[in-house]
Amino acid sequence: MKSQDETLEEWCRLLLRAFELEDVDVDINEVLSVAGVAAHSVVRPAAPLTTFIAGLATGLQCAAGQAPDVLAMHSAMDVARTAAKAYAAEEARAATGSPAAGSAGTSAPSGTPGE
Known part of the structure; x- marks a missing residue:
C-alpha cells in the first residue's frame, strides 16, 4: 500500500503529464x-479556491513573461498565505469590535474588488 506522500507525488506527476507540464516542479x-x-484562516473550502487562484496567478505571470515558473509559484503562494492571514486578523478584529490598527474606526481597503 502506498503512503499518502507517494500517492500525492504520483498524482502530481500524472496531472502534470495530463496538462503537458512535465517540466514544472511543484512543491x-x-x-x-x-x-x-487558507482552510484555517478563512474557511475549509477556501483551501482549494486559494490554491486554484494562486495557480492561475502563477500561470498568468509566467505567460506574460514576468517571472520564471518557480519564482512565480513562490510569489503566488506568499501572496495567498499573506492574504489568508490578513483576512483572519481582520475577522478577529471585527469579532472583538476593535478597529484595525491606525484606522480610527474605519477598515483599510483590502484591494479586493467589491469591498
Missing part, C-alpha cells in the same frame, strides 16, 4: 501548507 508541501493556512 507539494508548499501547496498543502498554503491550503492549510
Whole structure:
C-alpha cells in the first residue's frame, strides 16, 4: 500500500503529464501548507479556491513573461498565505469590535474588488 506522500507525488506527476507540464516542479508541501493556512484562516473550502487562484496567478505571470515558473509559484503562494492571514486578523478584529490598527474606526481597503 502506498503512503499518502507517494500517492500525492504520483498524482502530481500524472496531472502534470495530463496538462503537458512535465517540466514544472511543484512543491507539494508548499501547496498543502498554503491550503492549510487558507482552510484555517478563512474557511475549509477556501483551501482549494486559494490554491486554484494562486495557480492561475502563477500561470498568468509566467505567460506574460514576468517571472520564471518557480519564482512565480513562490510569489503566488506568499501572496495567498499573506492574504489568508490578513483576512483572519481582520475577522478577529471585527469579532472583538476593535478597529484595525491606525484606522480610527474605519477598515483599510483590502484591494479586493467589491469591498
